[in-house]
Amino acid sequence: MRTRAIQTGTMRTGTLHPGAWWVWALGLGTAASRTTNPLLLTLLVVVAGYVVATHRTDAPWSRSYTAFVKLALAVLLLRVAFAVVLGSPVPGSHTIVTLPELPLPHWAQGVRVGGRVTAEGLVFAVYDGLKLAALLVCVGAANALANPARLLKSLPAALYEVGVAVVVAMTFAPHLVADVQRLRAARRLRGRPDRGLRGLAQVVLPVLEGALERSVALAAAMDARGYGRSAEVAPAVRRTTAGLTLGGLLGVCAGTYGVLTAEGGGYGLPVLFAGLAVALAGLWLGGRRSPRTRYRPDAWGPRAWLVSASGVAVAALLVVAAEYEPSALHPGVVPLTAPTLPLWPMAAILLGLLPAFTVPAPLKGALTAPPPPTPEEQA
C-alpha cells in the first residue's frame, strides 16, 4: 500500500519527514542536558547550527532560528547576571570582585544581594547557562528545519481538530504582530506618540477586535470549504463512540484519583491505562465519522530513519558516557579545573552531523522567497 502510494505520488518523498528532524533535534537536546562541559556544549551548538545553515529554507518558520539563538544568548547572560547579583550556591575561594551588599531584614535570611563574586560561582553559572542555551538552540534548529504545521499534519486522524486549532493559532500570531505595527503607525499618523505603555494599551483593543473579525471570516471560509462535514454512520456506531469516549474518560478520572491517593495504590494504574485505551478506541471510532482524507502525507523513508537514528545515537551515547566518565562530562568547579575535550563523547556528538551529508539540501532557487510584504503593501 505504502509503496504504491509512493509510486503514484500521493505521498511526499522529496522532503524529509518533519518528525525526523524533531527526533534528531530532541536527541541533541537530550545530549546537551547530560553534560556541563563547555567544549562539548559548544560542539553541540556548532553541529546543530551547521545542519541548520546547510538545510534550512527561506520560509518564515525558518527565520525563527535567529530568534532562538538570541533567546539562548539572553538566557546565558541572565544566568550569569543572577550569579553575580544574587550570589552562587557554589562555595569558592577565588574572589574576583566584591560588590556592595544590600542589607536585608532578618526575614529575608538566605537571600543575598551583592557581595562577593567568586570565579567558581561565575564558571558554574556559565556552564549551567550554556546547557540551557544549547537546549534552546536545538529546539530552534528543529523549528527551522521542519515546518511545524506539517508536523501536526502527521497527527492521528482523531486529533486532527487539535492540529487545525494549533495551525490556525500559529498563522494568527504573525497577523497580530502586523496589526499591532499597523495600528501603532496609525497612532503616529494621528499625531499621538506611538511609543510607551499608553500607546500600546490603546492599540490593544482594536487589535483584538481585528483578530476577532478575522477569526469569524476564517470560520466562514472554512465552513464554506467543507470543514466539519460528517459522514453518515450507523446510529449504533455513534452510540458506541459516545459510550467508549465517556466511559474511557471516567476510567481515566478514576484511575488518576487512584494513583494520587494512598488507598488506591493497587487499582490506580490498571484503571488509568484501561480508561486511556477505551478513550482512544472511542477517538479512533469517532475519526470514522469524519470523511477527511490526507493530501500527500510525509513518507518516513530510509533518510528519516538515518536522521532520527543519528539524533537518538548522540543522546544515548552521551547518557552512557555520563555514567562512565562523569568527570569529563562535568568538569570540576570546586576546585577550578580546565575542561578537557573527551574523545569518545566528542565523536558521539559529531554523529549528529550525519543529516548534513545524507539529506539533500533544499533547492535554494525554488524556495527562495522574498520577505513577506510589509503590512502596508500586503493588500
Place this chain on the structure above:
Amino acid sequence: MIRFEDVSVTYDGAAEPTVRGVDFEVPEGELVLLAGPSGVGKSTVLGAVSGLVPHFTGGTLRGRVTVAGRDTRTHKPRELADVVGTVGQDPLAHFVTDTVEDELAYGMESLGLAPDVMRRRVEETLDLLGLAALRDRPIATLSGGQQQRVAIGSVLTPHPRVLVLDEPTSALDPAAAEEVLAVLQRLVHDLGTTVLMAEHRLERVIQYADQVALLPSPGAPLVLGTPSEVMAVSPVYPPVVDLGRLAGWTPLPLTVRDARRRAGLLRERLERTTAPGAEDVRAGGTVPEPPVPTAPRKPSRGPRFLRGRTPSPVLNPSAPAHPAVVDALTVRRGRVEALRRVGLTVTPGETIALMGRNGAGKSTLLGALAGLVEPSAGTVRVGGAVPHRTSPRDLVRRVGLVPQEPRDLLYADTVAAECAAADLPHARLRSRGGTPITGAAPGTCRALVSGLLPGIDDDTHPRDLSEGQRLTLALAVILAARPPLLLLDEPTRGLDYAAKARLVGVLRSLAAEGHSIVLATHDVELAAELAHRVVLLADGEVIADGPAADVVVASPSYAPQVAKILAPQKWLTVTQVRKALA
C-alpha cells in the same frame, strides 16, 4: 444552476430587509456580473449562494435559493462545499494552511477525496492558474495577485460547478487583475463553470460578463440582462459606457475595441475643438503655478489668520517652497531593497499619482514621507523636517497620511468623539507652547466633516459608516491639522463610482486651496481624473515621471479607457471630452 426565488434577507436588528424580492436565475456555464452601488446588498446575494447567509451570518431569509438543485435552507455551507466555491474580498482571511500546495488541497481533504485524485487535481490547478513555480512557497510571501489566484485555486480543486467571487480584482494592480480575469474566463470557457461575481471596477470586468445582474438602489428589484442593455439604465457604469452615452452610440460599446471602431466621428469633432492641453492642466501636463506664495509668509499674518474659525483647511504658513523633497532615497527591508535611489519633489498645489505593481514600493514611499519608514540611505524632507525624527505631534502639521485601511485611524465610538480627539493634540500644543504656531480650533474637524460629508449624525459609530464615508471621516481627521502635504494610499478601494466622484471633487478643491496631494493607486481612471503628474514605480525604482497625459497614455496597462479609445489624441477622462464638446 443558481436560482433565486423571491428572496429577501433581513439581518437581526435591522428594520428593513437588506435585499428584497430578488428573483433571478443564472444558467449553467455563464459568467454573471453582479453590479450596483455600495450598500445595495451585493455581498448578501453572494453569501446566499454559498449558504453563509443566513446559516453563518444570522438573519432571516425568505424565499428560496437553490444551487444545482440543492436548497440552501436544508443544506449548510459545508454541505454545499462540493458545488459552490466562494472567495471573499480579502484572500488572506480565506487561507487555512500556510503553503500554496496544502492550501489547494485543503478543500478536497475536507470532502474526503481519494489521495491520487487530490494529487492529480492539485497539479492540474497549479498549471491552470500558473502557480506551478510557487507550489512550495509560504502563502505569506506571495504578492496580492498571486494570493488571489491561490484563493481561487483553493476553491477550484474540489471541482465546484459554481464559483462565487466578491470583488476579486479590487486590491490588484491592472496587470494582476487581468491575470485573474483571464483565469476566470478560461474556467467558464473550458470547464463550463458558472461564475457569479460582484465588482465595483466595471471597466475591468464588464467585457467578460455574459449577463449583468443589477441592483440599482437599496430595496429596488434586481434587473437582469445583457451587459449593454443593463448598462444603458445602470447608475454605475465604466468610462467607456459614459463616453458611449455622451456620444449617443447604440448599442452601447462595452469594450475599448468596440468603442474605438465607432469613435472616428467623435475624434474628428474633438480634433476641431481646443486641444486638451490648452485649457486643462490635468491633461496638458503643465505643472500648475503654485497657488500659495513660495516665499515664507510674514509671521505677523499667521496668528490672525488662524485664530479665526475658518472651516476650510488653511495651510501651515511656515511651509517652505516645497512641501516634500525626496533625494536618492533607499529603503532596505532585510536583504531586499524596497526603494532604490528614488527622487521626488512635490510642489504646492500639485497632485501626484504613484502607480506601479503590487509591491513596487508605493506604500513604502508614502510611509517614508509620513515618517513611518526610516530611510536606509538618502534624504527625505517634509516641510523642511526629517519625518522619521520629528515627533508625531509636530509632524501631523506638515504631512497627513490616510492609510489603505482608513478604519485604522479611527478609534473613538462616535463621529463627534473622533473629531474632538482630532482637534485635541493641536489645541494642547497651543496652550502649552504659548505662541500658536498653528492649531485646530475646537470644532475644526467637525466643520470639515460637515463640509465633506453632509448629513452625518454626531452619534454615528464610525464602524456604521459606509466605506466611502469612513474614508472621508479619516480624511477630515487628518485635515484637522492642516497639513500642506496630503498622502493617500489606495483611496478608492471598495468605493463605487458615486463615492469616487465625491472623493475626486473633495481632492480637487483641496488641491485648489494649495494642498499638495500624493496618492498611491491602482485605479487608472482616478489617476486620470486627478493627477497633474504620474510617477511610475517598478521594483523600487522610478521608471517614469512626467505629466499625467504623457506617462499614462504611453503605457497600455495604465492608460484609462478614454485615452485608449481616443488615442492618439490625449484625452484622459469623459469629463474633459464633455467639456470640450459643450
